[in-house]
Amino acid sequence: MKTYLDLCRRLVDEGTWVENERTGKRCLTVINADLEYDVGGNAFPLITTRKSYWRAAIAELLGYLRGYSSAAQFRAIGCNTWNANANDNQAWLANPARKGEDDMGRVYGVQGRAWQKPDGTGIDQLRKIVDNLGRGLDDRGEILTFYNPGEFDLGCLRPCMHTHTFSLLGDTLHLTSYQRSCDVPLGLNFNQIQVFTLLALIAQVTGHKAGKAYHKIVNAHIYEDQLELMKEVQLKREPYSSPKLHINPEIKTLEDLETWVTLDDFEIEGYRHHEAIAYPFSV
Numbered sequence: 001m002k003t004y005l006d007l008c009r010r011l012v013d014e015g016t017w018v019e020n021e022r023t024g025k026r027c028l029t030v031i032n033a034d035l036e037y038d039v040g041g042n043a044f045p046l047i048t049t050r051k052s053y054w055r056a057a058i059a060e061l062l063g064y065l066r067g068y069s070s071a072a073q074f075r076a077i078g079c080n081t082w083n084a085n086a087n088d089n090q091a092w093l094a095n096p097a098r099k100g101e102d103d104m105g106r107v108y109g110v111q112g113r114a115w116q117k118p119d120g121t122g123i124d125q126l127r128k129i130v131d132n133l134g135r136g137l138d139d140r141g142e143i144l145t146f147y148n149p150g151e152f153d154l155g156c157l158r159p160c161m162h163t164h165t166f167s168l169l170g171d172t173l174h175l176t177s178y179q180r181s182c183d184v185p186l187g188l189n190f191n192q193i194q195v196f197t198l199l200a201l202i203a204q205v206t207g208h209k210a211g212k213a214y215h216k217i218v219n220a221h222i223y224e225d226q227l228e229l230m231k232e233v234q235l236k237r238e239p240y241s242s243p244k245l246h247i248n249p250e251i252k253t254l255e256d257l258e259t260w261v262t263l264d265d266f267e268i269e270g271y272r273h274h275e276a277i278a279y280p281f282s283v
């Protein structure tokens with residue numbers, strides 16, 4: 001929580017205004033932020049200075065791990081975050097690659113589970129990582145990347161948190177996650193949860209202890225219409241201590257994650273938070 005608040009404070013105090021053509025809004029922006037989460041120690045990085053809808057963030061991660069490509073699939077597991085980008089984004093609505101209502105195209109999990117090779121066959125990046133780590137092997141290339149410039153025009157949004165690298169040291173698994181663009185009031189709350197939970201889940205299904213997760217952000221920003229709420233409301237609140245995340249120990253394989261796991265398999269212990277803040281969302 002402290003590094004999160006430091007980043008919010010740094011944005012407000014030292015940020016530079018940058019015009020964003022895609023959304024037509026200005027963003028107060030800083031470059032480079034390094035966040036670190038103690039997954040082994042179960043210090044769940046949940047925002048306490050406002051209410052966090054943490055379940056939707058875990059559902060979104062689950063959808064990525066399953067390779068979902070439709071906002072309807074995300075809604076069905078308890079996550080509404082892709083409705084706007086799939087259905088209200090003018091550039092995507094005009095794109096001939098869009099296959100109708102709710103289609104997100106070849107984004108995130110589609111690249112992670114079915115990266116297309118020139119010969120038409122697919123690469124399942126996550127399966128390879130889980131298989132290697134499961135037998136104790138880290139080939140120094142245990143990389144899950146959603147960033148496929150050759151297919152940007154086939155999806156509604158370029159991935160923001162685009163690459164996850166797993167590292168095995170002895171029997172402890174670590175994760176380094178890279179994010180090119182971060183909406184600090186809205187997206188970061190979700191992304192922190194996802195980095196932490198991704199390491200916890202992959203450690204569990206590969207039979208290792210979870211260690212540290214390193215979250216590296218390049219462009220961190222606040223949209224102009226979010227600034228007042230951040231400065232005058234959220235940053236004036238005192239944080240509470242971190243809650244703990246409990247994951248159903250019956251989740252033992254990647255197939256479990258793909259088939260029967262739901263949000264009921266995740267519980268939070270000791271989440272004390274301030275009131276919700278409804279930040280504006282930019283499509």
Ligand SMILES: Nc1nc(=O)c2c([nH]1)NC[C@@H]1CN(c3ccc(C(=O)N[C@@H](CCC(=O)O)C(=O)O)cc3)CN21
Pocket residue numbers: 052053056080081082085157183186187188189190277278279281282283
């Ligand atoms: N401008 C922008 N910011 C983002 O954070 C973002 C995008 N676009 N597009 C793609 C995904 C979608 N993500 C989202 C979208 C919406 C919320 C959101 O509205 N969160 C609210 C309530 C969530 C709920 O009720 O479930 C929040 O208060 O956190 C969060 C992340 C993250 N990404």
Ligand SMILES: O=c1ccn([C@H]2C[C@H](O)[C@@H](COP(=O)(O)O)O2)c(=O)[nH]1
Pocket residue numbers: 022157158159160161181182183184186187188191
């Ligand atoms: O996981 C996510 C996904 C998206 N975001 C934010 C970051 C930006 O504000 C927008 C994406 O816009 P681009 O023009 O493609 O950079 O969505 C996030 O913070 N986390």
